[in-house]
Amino acid sequence: MSTLKTINIIHPSGTTNNIVNDASGNITVGNNLTVTGTLTGSTGVMNIGSGQLYKDTSGNLLVGTTSLLYGSGQNGVSVKTIGGYAIATQPGANNYNALTCLNAAGTIVGSVYSTASATSYLTSSDYRLKNSVAPMITGLATVAALKPVTYKWNVDDSDGEGFLAHELQEVIPHAVTGEKDAVDADGKPIHQGVDYSKIVVHLVAAIQEQQAAITALTARVAALEAK
Secondary structure (H helix, E strand, O other): OOOOEEEEEEOOOOOEEEEEEOOOOOEEEOOOOOOOOOOOOOOOOEEEOOOOEEEOOOOOEEEOOOOOOOOOOOOOEEEOOOOOOOOOOOOOOOOEEEEEEEOOOOOEEEEEEEOOOOEEEEEOOOHHHOOOOOOOOOHHHHHHHOOOEEEEOOOOOOEEEEOOHHHHHHHOHHHEEOOOOOEOOOOOEOOOEEOHHHHHHHHHHHHHHHHHHHHHHHHHHHHHHOO
16 A cells, blocks of 8 residues: 655755655655656646646646636647736747747648737738639629628627628628537537638728729719810
């Protein structure tokens, strides 16, 4: 049967630090633990500060919690905070990618880029990534089909304005993720999301079409007045 084992280590300052191996096989280090090699465990679990930093058996890194905040399996990183900043980044020099997003093939498809004064949220758009490029000629028709609305959020009854995702999806599919009324295996809603930046290109095309029409009409009026 396992018993409690304690190793006393005397620091040069005279302070005593304990390394304790309890009956359950847990090891506790008095103050600080420094690992210069590889820290491993038979189950793959690492727990520091009762969930302040935790790695579960699926390889998820959890901060401020010992369980995934959403979903199951291997999700990556979950961060839970009761205030302040959930994640903060600061470079050694300005003009850097605070976050880089890659696809499954390892190609960069977006980033959060920061300078000394601002932050940009970027998605890949290099011409070398595209083919069959053609002018957009449906700007006005697309904008005319949109249904902007005002509403209140269910969670706190606060005011909002924008679009209903499924209605926007019918007009600009690229601006919406998910499917209307989708649910998971437990019957819980899988809500749709909207990327409003995808609407901008249609607004630009619509303005250009309007300006072309205005220019043509202005020329006709000028011609009529000159007679």
